[in-house]
Amino acid sequence: MAKRAVVQNNMLELIIFSILTLFMLSGAIVMITSKQTLFSAFGFLITMVGLAGMFALLDSRFLAIAQIMVSIGAVVVLSLLTILTINARESNLPDEPNKYKWMVFSSLLIAPITFLLYKSLLTLNSNFSDMPTSTSKVVGELLFSQWVLPFEIVSILLLTAMLGAIIIVKDPRKKEEV
């Protein structure tokens, strides 16, 4: 009885994985093929939502929540806002007449690398361990004991990125008027 429940559980996981994979791959392909930037951004959004689902499927609950909050709530929304602010017209978008040709060419170029990556990843352990779910408690304990130096460095990095972004977009011509 218990075995049957496990099999059913595996089946359910496989179905969820397939649906999420379909979403992620189609989102990624829409992202790199569509001419309109906004459609690419929506493809990216779908991919990121699928990735959050994958994290949840992998029992990393905290990571799934962080993915939704940071990647979707901040990064994707920021890109959408920038795209809508720039609001490039159809004629202003880069002219790419040979887009699909280049895509096929670079796919052929990258296919061996993909294969190599997949094969080398397959040499790793191919069974999931029965570890307890990594809840926010476990992650937080690790983050503030072993990983405290990288954590602090990341905080400095974020501060620098914020300052850098402000300095980059500041108009240097405005300074002379002040």
Place this chain on the structure above:
Amino acid sequence: MSPDLFYLLVSLLFSIGLVGLLSRKNLFVIYMSIELMLSSVNLLLATLSKVLGDANGSVMALLIIAIIAAEAALFLAMIIHLYKEIRTIDADEFNQLSEAEQC
């Protein structure tokens, strides 16, 4: 459910990101391709964290998410700055620093 499928998905996502990075001229698509590649590495870290039964991978992926956020802020600021300069998001147009004859 075996991790092999996750490995396959990671390889495919990384490659799609690389193809987008190589074949497109739109700055936004290039930016999103880089994000996609970073996110696929994140998925690999989460998978390995589950395979090895070790939560360190999750912590690493969390730090990478923070780095992705920093990268996004800088890249978008740079796109806005470049757009203010010459009003285009075509990556081929930005050749102000090149030594060759400008067209």
